[in-house]
Amino acid sequence: MSANNAFYAQSGGVTAVINASACGVIETARQHPDRIGKVYAGRHGIIGALTEDLIDTSAESDEAIAALRYTPSGAFGSCRYKLKSLEANRREYERLIEVFRAHDIGYFFYNGGGDSADTCYKVSQLSASLGYPVQAIHIPKTVDNDLPITDNCPGFGSVAKYIATSTLEASFDVRSMAKTSTKVFVLEVMGRHAGWIAAAGALAEDHGIPVLVLFPEVEFDQARFLAAVQEKVERHGFCTVVVSEGAHYPDGRFLAEQGTRDAFGHAQLGGAAPVVANMVKEAFGYKFHWAVADYLQRAARHLASKTDVEQAYAMGRAGVEFALAGHNAVMPTVRRLSNDPYAWEVGEAPLAEVANVEKFMPKEFISADGYGITQACKDYLIPLIQGEDYPPFERGLPKYVTLQNRAVERRLGLFEVE
Amino acid sequence: MSANNAFYAQSGGVTAVINASACGVIETARQHPDRIGKVYAGRHGIIGALTEDLIDTSAESDEAIAALRYTPSGAFGSCRYKLKSLEANRREYERLIEVFRAHDIGYFFYNGGGDSADTCYKVSQLSASLGYPVQAIHIPKTVDNDLPITDNCPGFGSVAKYIATSTLEASFDVRSMAKTSTKVFVLEVMGRHAGWIAAAGALAEDHGIPVLVLFPEVEFDQARFLAAVQEKVERHGFCTVVVSEGAHYPDGRFLAEQGTRDAFGHAQLGGAAPVVANMVKEAFGYKFHWAVADYLQRAARHLASKTDVEQAYAMGRAGVEFALAGHNAVMPTVRRLSNDPYAWEVGEAPLAEVANVEKFMPKEFISADGYGITQACKDYLIPLIQGEDYPPFERGLPKYVTLQNRAVERRLGLFEVE
Structure with missing residues (x-):
């Protein structure tokens, strides 16, 4: 039997909608039980993979997973931790493969910004260098909006x-x-x-x-x-x-x-x-x-943009669909088709072109005096903030979900993260 | 003909719902054209009354006035300006009466916190001391929640x-x-x-x-x-x-x-x-x-409490109703009837008991270690934050109203505010 579990992790600063991407990944995976077994999440991001601290998301009810769509922050914990190059720290990559092998993980979904796109790209290359087949898909996320190719970044x-x-x-x-x-x-x-x-x-x-x-x-x-x-x-x-x-x-x-x-x-x-x-x-x-x-x-999930929530979810779903279609080393993107009425579709970018490329604000978006924005910038921004997507409230406060985050039984020895 | 116009002013720090009180005042006044002529608002609060800088709210459409209910801040401008005592600055009170007389103003609605309750009380006593009949009603407002008698303060x-x-x-x-x-x-x-x-x-x-x-x-x-x-x-x-x-x-x-x-x-x-x-x-x-x-x-009107909006509106409406019933020197209040389910009604407090009295947090609301709140405090707070009352949005942003704020023609000479 080929490896058929999936690993999902959140990376870097969290956002109001990163859990909507997690929701997209898990809900879509659940629709394909023939192809994807369990989705394991890294507790505190990639650190959870390195330390074999995996969360069994299959223990969560459909309702709890659905609630991720309107719950801000990183439900499984995130971390600021960048893997070095394979040459500089081969031990970490070997450990990742050990953990993947021990838990039958064939899909790697990494939800983050520029640094994690780079990590994801490195993981996508492991099949070749370490001889273990894993498909790595990066799910874009960053409030900084600085990932290339995609029109904008969820969050x-x-x-x-x-x-x-x-x-x-x-x-x-x-x-x-x-x-x-x-x-x-x-x-x-x-x-x-x-x-x-x-x-x-x-x-x-x-x-x-x-x-x-x-x-x-x-x-x-x-x-x-x-x-x-x-x-x-x-x-x-x-x-x-x-x-x-x-x-x-x-x-x-x-x-x-x-x-x-x-x-x-x-x-x-x-x-x-x-x-x-x-x-x-x-x-x-x-x-x-x-x-x-x-x-x-x-x-501020209470004031999330509906467009943003939908795109965050769609990026998660598309990530799983790309994986099922056999793709590796890619990132789903938002492709803008028109400003007004706003229309977009899911695109796909090779990670080789995403990793270590930062997208800056175009010069023509800043007004001549340097203190304002141009009409072109407004035309770009307005569709991204459109629509409201309020969370449910209970007793005056948003009813956000806290998952059980049940640990998967360990099969390996301990591993110290530097 | 007896004086039948009304004066309304906003005072001190504004809130997400002070305009809901203004809406309550103006909409209720509009329902009684036989008793109340026009509602004039002070531009920048009481300064507008002193400088005869009055805004004719009758120039605003019913739709614009209705939009005040979901527009934060002070639509007519507020100010931080406290009238001294009649003895210390009789000139100002005489000027107020001159302005009221020149514009047929018989009702004074003052929307503010502790200081303005004091001013309102002083104005309520002018009939006796300066021989001009004016009914003064204070509409409570303050995020500080420190007005006495009322269960809580709109805002x-x-x-x-x-x-x-x-x-x-x-x-x-x-x-x-x-x-x-x-x-x-x-x-x-x-x-x-x-x-x-x-x-x-x-x-x-x-x-x-x-x-x-x-x-x-x-x-x-x-x-x-x-x-x-x-x-x-x-x-x-x-x-x-x-x-x-x-x-x-x-x-x-x-x-x-x-x-x-x-x-x-x-x-x-x-x-x-x-x-x-x-x-x-x-x-x-x-x-x-x-x-x-x-x-x-x-x-943050986008996240206003529905309870708060309703109470702010009700305080404005009750103020006008009290005035029409012939009351003077009073403030509508919120009277809590029960916590769960939450029930309240409009009460009435004499301004003599409101002016210059500050309500502090009860000691039994703070936990023993001094770093938290008690169940009694939660029971008090939760009803006040209950319910959502979202403003309409357009192109991604709340669609708040900015009134025309047309000036009433001046009839008097200039007056310098100190």
């Missing part, structure tokens, strides 16, 4: 919807207060290298909100920025600034790194938002408020 | 729902990441004097989340707090801290005031969240993330 649309909505709502608040109180509101968002998430904040502009975006792609120029703030406040009475955590000075220093020290002289970690807010206050005396969305933005 | 339930949901969602995220990355997540919430909002974060506990709350009511003890964090992390693998902006040391210093200085020695304003997060990091080396919700929490 991003929901963060974008959350940031656009929050920017709009908080800006309405500031507009109400500006006469005697807050005139400038600063919202810090994720995105160390790319301004995709920050760009979503600028969507509030079409709702009458004066927004300035500080992108990681545009070197920060304090004098020019302050002049822009002043112009907005004088014209509109208030202004909202959306600052990416990756916004930085020409010398590469992040805005967040201001060399601040506490009373005892210890270096103090702060955010970019308070730095920007204090800068504005010092220049003009404007009252300000600031917020740092942090995990709230990527966990 | 609070929605913030509580947002904070409880966000704490739950972000904690699921941390739980996923804790193995190799973030172990402690710190969320800073509003509440300088009372821990009502922070308390809502502890509702995530019933969903398996280890939560520690830092209340303004409990003096901060660093050693004891760090021991509690360590215990949670060792037992659960992770921990979430919800810190109130008002959390402080025994000497009264806020956690946020750490005397931090930037590279140039300038005092730096930060939040309590990064201070707490860095403290944990220094003690145990745990990786952390922190968020500051700030305006996001009180503007």
Whole structure:
């Protein structure tokens, strides 16, 4: 009998919809009991595979698996752990094969961003180098939206919807207060290298909100920025600034790194938002408020984009279908067919072309002054945040599922992860 | 003809549902054209009354007024401006009466918290002292939930729902990441004097989340707090801290005031969240993330509590009904009849008993260790966050209304606000 169980793992920072991809993988696998036995999940991602800490998803009811579709975060645990090259750490790859062999695993589904696409690609090559047949499929996921080939990455649309909505709502608040109180509101968002998430904040502009975006792609120029703030406040009475955590000075220093020290002289970690807010206050005396969305933005399943949820699920399902069709070393992608009405289909990318390639925001998506987005960018973003997909609520709170995560019996000795 | 127009103004920090109260006032007034002529709104709150900057709400369509029910913030503008006593600034009260007289205003609806209840009470006494008949009704509103007599304050339930949901969602995220990355997540919430909002974060506990709350009511003890964090992390693998902006040391210093200085020695304003997060990091080396919700929490109409929206609307409607019944110097209240099933009715409180009285969290709502909430507190909170009341969405974003806010023609000379 050929190996017919599947392994699924979540990798890197989790999102509001990564579990929707898990749901797509598991539900689709369950529809093919003749071809796929059990789906084992790695507890804490790939670490679970290395340490033979496998979760038996077949112990979960259909209802529990269905609930993954509307449950944020990584239901099986994720990790930040990148496998080195086969040459640098052959031992880890050999261990992976041992675990796969011991548990009859023939399919490897890896749900993550750029780094995990690379790992997945390495695993896809193991059949040849280590003589054990395994099909490796990468399921795209990242709020950073930086995977190549695919039009967008599941996880991003929901963060974008959350940031656009929050920017709009908080800006309405500031507009109400500006006469005697807050005139400038600063919202810090994720995105160390790319301004995709920050760009979503600028969507509030079409709702009458004066927004300035500080992108990681545009070197920060304090004098020019302050002049822009002043112009907005004088014209509109208030202004909202959306600052990416990756916004930085020409010398590469992040805005967040201001060399601040506490009373005892210890270096103090702060955010970019308070730095920007204090800068504005010092220049003009404007009252300000600031917020740092942090995990709230990527966990906000209550405000997920319906488009994003559907695509996340579809990527999981397509991954299994590709595997059943005999494909290896590929990643399902979103292919955009049209903006308005929005239409898309599932595509397929060879992992060799995905691994270690980062997609940046196109220059033509950032407005000429560097503080906003162009119509092309809006046309790209709006379909991705469209539709609502509310989770069920119970007693006032979302009814998210926590799985049993029952362990598969170990068959091998211990293995230490470095 | 007796004065028959009404004046409505929004005061202090706005909320996700203060416009629902405005909607209740205006829709109810429109149902009584024989008794109430036009509803004029103060542009930027009471400042609009003093400067005769009135908005003619009769210029708005029924649809636009209905949309106020699901639009956060203050549609007419709010302000932070407290009238002094009649003795200290008689000029302002005389001006109010001049404006009321010039525009035939016989009803004064003031939508705010403790300070505005006091102002409203003063205005209610003007008939006697300045000889102009005006009925003054206070419509309760405050995310701080600190008005007396009423069971709760419109605005609070929605913030509580947002904070409880966000704490739950972000904690699921941390739980996923804790193995190799973030172990402690710190969320800073509003509440300088009372821990009502922070308390809502502890509702995530019933969903398996280890939560520690830092209340303004409990003096901060660093050693004891760090021991509690360590215990949670060792037992659960992770921990979430919800810190109130008002959390402080025994000497009264806020956690946020750490005397931090930037590279140039300038005092730096930060939040309590990064201070707490860095403290944990220094003690145990745990990786952390922190968020500051700030305006996001009180503007989050997309996640409003249905109970809260209904009560906000009902308070506006009841205010008009009280006025039509000839009442003066009163505030509609929420009277809780039972917790489960939740039942409430509209009550009525004399403003003399509301003005300048602050309601604190009962001691029996905070758990013995000072870091959590009791069952009594949960029983109180859960009904207030119950039900969802989503706004309509268009192209991915909530479709909030911006009114025309057409000015009423001035009839008086200018007046300078101090």
